[in-house]
Amino acid sequence: MNRAQLVRWVAKPVVFVTLLLPAVILAWDSVAGNLSVNPIEDITHRTGRWGLILLLVTLAVTPVRRITGWSVLIRFRRMVGLFAFFYLLLHFSTYVVLDQFFSLRGIADDVLNRPYITVGFASLVLLVPLAVTSTKGMVKRLGGRRWANLHRLVYVAAGGGIVHFVWLVKADYRDPTIYGIVLVLLLASRLKLPRWRSVPT
Amino acid sequence: MLIKKPNDISSSEITDEVSYHSRRKFIETVAGAAAYAAVGPLVPWFQRGQGDELTSYDAITTYNNFYEFGTGKDDPARNAGSLRTRPWTLTVEGEVHKPGVLDMDDILKQYPAEERVYRLRCVEAWSMVIPWLGFPLANLLQAVEPTSKARFVEFTTLHDPTQMPGQKRNVLPWPYVEGLRLDEAMHPLTILSVGLYGKMLLNQNGAPIRLVVPWKYGFKSIKSIVRIRLVENQPATAWNSVAPREYGFYSNVNPEVNHPRWSQRKERRIGKLFKQDTLMFNGYGDQVAQLYSGMDLKRNF
Numbered sequence: 070m071n072r073a074q075l076v077r078w079v080a081k082p083v084v085f086v087t088l089l090l091p092a093v094i095l096a097w098d099s100v101a102g103n104l105s106v107n108p109i110e111d112i113t114h115r116t117g118r119w120g121l122i123l124l125l126v127t128l129a130v131t132p133v134r135r136i137t138g139w140s141v142l143i144r145f146r147r148m149v150g151l152f153a154f155f156y157l158l159l160h161f162s163t164y165v166v167l168d169q170f171f172s173l174r175g176i177a178d179d180v181l182n183r184p185y186i187t188v189g190f191a192s193l194v195l196l197v198p199l200a201v202t203s204t205k206g207m208v209k210r211l212g213g214r215r216w217a218n219l220h221r222l223v224y225v226a227a228g229g230g231i232v233h234f235v236w237l238v239k240a241d242y243r244d245p246t247i248y249g250i251v252l253v254l255l256l257a258s259r260l261k262l263p264r265w266r267s268v269p270t
Numbered sequence: 271m272l273i274k275k276p277n278d279i280s281s282s283e284i285t286d287e288v289s290y291h292s293r294r295k296f297i298e299t300v301a302g303a304a305a306y307a308a309v310g311p312l313v314p315w316f317q318r319g320q321g322d323e324l325t326s327y328d329a330i331t332t333y334n335n336f337y338e339f340g341t342g343k344d345d346p347a348r349n350a351g352s353l354r355t356r357p358w359t360l361t362v363e364g365e366v367h368k369p370g371v372l373d374m375d376d377i378l379k380q381y382p383a384e385e386r387v388y389r390l391r392c393v394e395a396w397s398m399v400i401p402w403l404g405f406p407l408a409n410l411l412q413a414v415e416p417t418s419k420a421r422f423v424e425f426t427t428l429h430d431p432t433q434m435p436g437q438k439r440n441v442l443p444w445p446y447v448e449g450l451r452l453d454e455a456m457h458p459l460t461i462l463s464v465g466l467y468g469k470m471l472l473n474q475n476g477a478p479i480r481l482v483v484p485w486k487y488g489f490k491s492i493k494s495i496v497r498i499r500l501v502e503n504q505p506a507t508a509w510n511s512v513a514p515r516e517y518g519f520y521s522n523v524n525p526e527v528n529h530p531r532w533s534q535r536k537e538r539r540i541g542k543l544f545k546q547d548t549l550m551f552n553g554y555g556d557q558v559a560q561l562y563s564g565m566d567l568k569r570n571f
Binding site: 105106107109110167168169170175178179182183184185236237239240241243 | 326328329332333337341343344394396439441442512513528530531532533535536538540541543544545
């Protein structure tokens with residue numbers, strides 16, 4: 070088996086199953102009654118957290134690749150990104166179905182009047198075109214540069230996710246702060262090095 | 271004055287009230303059945319019913335906001351074992367003729383506990399129904415004889431990071447302080463609780479003695495009290511000092527006052543699937559509304 074086959078037939082399925090695990094565990098906990106006495110809150114928090122974590126993982130691919138030189142990592146980024154979207158869709162569906170039970174009035178009231186929901190909702194909407202244009206065909210159709218520019222929206226969406234998290238906690242900002250610092254580091258690593266460093270000596 | 275009759279709508283076109291309600295009832299029932307079919311199998315522990323059934327002992331003792339033991343809902347049940355509730359004293363001081371340091375065991379002897387089943391509405395839009403054991407705070411306050419200057423009552427939780435590990439982090443100004451107006455404190459619904467479900471309070475529920483004010487959001491019902499002080503001016507309270515726009519001094523349950531994080535119109539009763547409407551004063555308006563007559567409750571939220 071050559072390297073490309075190894076990635077395709079072994080590494081990718083392993084990563085796929087791994088990324089599915091949080092959902093499997095959540096489903097198991099729901100059926101087995103292992104959630105808290107407010108299970109809807111539990112499901113909402115867990116799916117939201119995994120969505121945010123995986124969003125940060127996709128953003129880590131480029132800097133980690135640059136530091137380690139493991140160019141193969143890029144082959145997994147789309148899958149991680151789509152899993153992030155999957156968990157955030159579950160997060161949103163939990164809110165719409167279980168929390169609000171399709172109450173349009175309740176949802177509209179929240180989106181308009183609770184800033185953290187406004188931001189969270191907008192960030193998820195931003196991710197929709199990215200998920201839609203994630204296929205090889207769409208990359209070709211848009212052209213590499215335009216595709217890449219479009220997919221920079223992920224920075225905005227991730228920032229929105231952090232703001233959503235900060236604004237929803239009552240007093241304990243430890244977790245959102247940790248996630249926020251990680252995002253800032255990941256974004257900072259993308260800044261172009263100052264010119265004087267790139268001049269050959 | 272001429273009152274115009276709406277002649278253009280024939281009476282046969284108007285849905286009569288009975289079928290209007292039965293139609294709504296039908297839609298609600300169908301929607302409810304559909305929802306249960308969809309998610310019911312996943313969540314076998316949900317109760318049915320719309321009434322005020324007691325919340326389970328398990329839920330009451332494992333799902334708590336008690337930041338002295340951590341900010342997660344399950345933290346207090348896990349971490350509150352380090353709290354020592356004996357010996358325990360309650361200091362009553364300030365604008366009273368008979369200040370004193372009361373021993374917890376003497377309090378239990380002096381003020382026999384009775385059962386009070388109250389709704390508890392958390393500001394986070396969830397709620398429970400809890401069978402408390404306790405006695406009216408008024409009994410204790412009358413015994414210490416407030417002076418004519420006393421207008422407010424200030425309550426303070428124990429401050430000891432070795433027993434309350436959550437106090438090692440500055441998520442709230444420690445010790446936790448809450449307050450009531452004297453007339454609110456003297457109201458017969460306001461109790462000091464020492465137990466629930468016929469048992470002594472567990473630490474995570476605020477042992478050995480806590481306040482319960484059923485028409486206010488849960489954070490007003492301060493736990494593990496060591497000091498009660500009668501004062502002339504409105505005390506600075508914990509959540510109010512952290513975020514005054516979110517948590518008012520009064521914090522009466524009020525579905526009309528918007529909160530930036532949670533809609534206060536509805537609440538999820540722990541153990542039930544569907545949210546239910548939140549009631550003004552948590553449903554205790556008949557007993558307590560007169561305390562606030564003439565007050566703008568949207569401003570004094």
